[in-house]
């Protein structure tokens with residue numbers, strides 16, 4: 060279909076493809092350098108008013124959903140569709156010809172031809188050669204010539220469709236993603252142990268969405284390796300319909316529960332109540348701190364008062380205790396009573412230091428020159444809480460994505476399509492046998508639509524095989 | 533003998549192979565090439581042994597997972613895939629000169645894994661998100677892709693060097709394989725890499741979907757692998773446009789490999805979630 064329509068011409072070009080692919084590659088990088096979907100305040104603080112407004116107008120803070128990024132994707136899809144229609148209509152007849160015609164001239168033009176002679180006349184070889192071609196290639200045609208015969212054979216003509224399969228897969232991915240965003244949702248729910256929800260909060264709008272059934276969290280368990288790294292998060296869930304339990308399942312990360320097209324994933328967890336009792340009886344009158352200087356290994360004990368800087372020994376600056384918190388948190392975990400202070404080194408920026416009463420080694424994590432700890436306190440090892448004294452809530456990701464099967468079929472056919480396109484080709488061979496006295500002169504030639512070098516090696520192999528075939532006596 | 537010792541030996545074997553491949557090229561001798569080939573083969577065999585031993589060790593400690601879960605382990609596997617792929621290329625294309633450009637990359641990967649103070653060779657337990665068979669499929673396919681791109685990168689460098697040589701020259705440059713073959717080899721490697729990168733991204737997406745319920749979330753590592761994929765898709769298409777032969781393709785292949793390296797290492801310096809790549 061040779062069209063003169065300028066729109067069609069615009070979309071049919073591979074130049075546009077290259078332009079779009081490079082533009083997508085370049086612009087995608089932006090969102091990896093500027094973290095996406097953070098609080099506006101964070102951005103404002105970081106970029107200042109001018110850049111903030113500019114980026115905001117361009118949707119840089121949610122760029123993968125920005126109109127211009129989606130437009131690039133849309134152009135790519137149009138490019139693929141138009142290009143495929145254009146080329147497919149031209150090559151369809153080539154791929155599925157009504158009757159196969161071999162053109163000897165195309166083989167004659169080849170630079171490399173394999174040649175050998177056999178001490179037998181052509182008639183003796185014909186059956187064996189034909190059988191060989193049939194076995195290796197399938198489709199074949201035998202022509203008699205003045206001095207002997209020619210076998211043409213070919214296979215894998217259909218692999219010329221490979222690129223169309225790849226391109227179709229790209230379209231499926233995008234269509235699947237669109238279906239997902241139109242008809243699916245992404246939500247989350249935090250459920251305390253023993254409680255239930257029948258709504259989830261949507262990630263993008265913050266709206267509550269009724270599920271049509273109830274999820275109850277019977278129990279949540281977390282286990283740790285002895286290194287302290289988490290080993291498993293496990294929620295025992297029950298699905299209820301009209302107060303009747305219909306499904307029970309323990310979910311862990313990588314093993315969700317699927318019910319009525321909705322998937323429920325283990326995403327996070329948290330604690331409902333503080334795990335440590337606040338130390339209200341701790342006196343802030345008489346506080347002593349240990350300063351362990353790394354370089355010398357010396358430990359110095361110093362009395363400190365809230366708000367009054369003290370000098371750190373060996374010239375490491377000053378330390379000011381700021382406040383006492385009977386129930387402090389560190390990364391969402393309750394660590395009991397703790398001091399909070401500011402360390403001002405002689406050079407460099409002041410740093411904030413957290414000093415939990417019960418964990419004298421806690422400040423080592425900061426990796427500073429000096430390790431500070433609260434003196435004369437009972438030491439415990441810093442370990443996650445025992446199960447009994449906490450009540451957890453489980454954080455669930457609750458999603459529905461009806462487009463996922465379209466995307467997955469896109470995945471499969473993309474792999475198949477790439478394999479076909481890259482590693483299979485439409486191959487044709489021509490074996491020409493001519494009488495020379497009592498012997499036969501044999502020439503073997505091969506053409507493939509891709510990977511010419513690979514085809515040459517193949518032709519050499521075939522010639523080697525044929526040279527060994529003796530044929531009928 | 534533990535796996536770290538075996539793997540230190542591998543570093544040495546690849547270093548030896550790299551040195552002798554270069555020597556074979558520079559001094560136009562076949563003896564060093566033969567030594568280099570043996571060193572590369574031994575390196576690959578011991579690399580596999582170290583990989584398996586480390587796998588067993590992780591079971592002995594009680595963690596029990598394939599050694600594909602942190603930077604050290606992925607570098608070891610990267611070196612292995614480059615080694616295997618290179619030996620395949622040498623056998624199939626019957627040229628050892630490519631070795632001078634490919635085995636140094638395997639050596640660098642191993643040396644970086646063994647020597648960098650930021651990379652721990654301790655066997656660590658798997659965090660919950662990584663406990664998935666998709667992890668294995670994902671890492672294995674990604675690294676076959678990466679190593680094909682690494683070889684393509686080496687060959688592209690050869691192409692650029694060679695294309696500056698004049699016709700009559702008979703020094704070092706003349707001994708490089710012909711431009712046509714280098715171009716073809718780059719293309720073959722890029723196709724192989726593209727297939728595996730695609731499978732790698734796909735298995736990663738399926739894994740993300742089973743762990744978090746979204747097959748794609750535009751986190752920096754995902755996005756960079758997609759950027760890489762776009763660059764190589766560009767290369768494949770550019771080859772079909774008139775005027776985009778040889779040199780331009782070689783440059784694209786080098787840019788593509790830079791994107792691979794950024795996906796692999798650079799992303800750790802960006803804000804993001806992909807915990808597995810971190811040291």
Ligand code: HEM
Nearest residue numbers: 071072073076135138139142222225226229480765768772
């Ligand atoms: C992300 C999007 C795309 C991907 C992943 C992709 C992938 C591929 C691949 C793998 C090939 C085979 C290359 C080879 O044989 O070495 C190919 C060929 C081709 N692509 Fe694309 N493609 C994409 C988009 C497009 C678009 C938008 C067009 C529209 C112009 C297009 C036009 C072509 C053409 C004309 C060929 C050559 C077919 C032939 O050799 O007969 N591609 N594509």
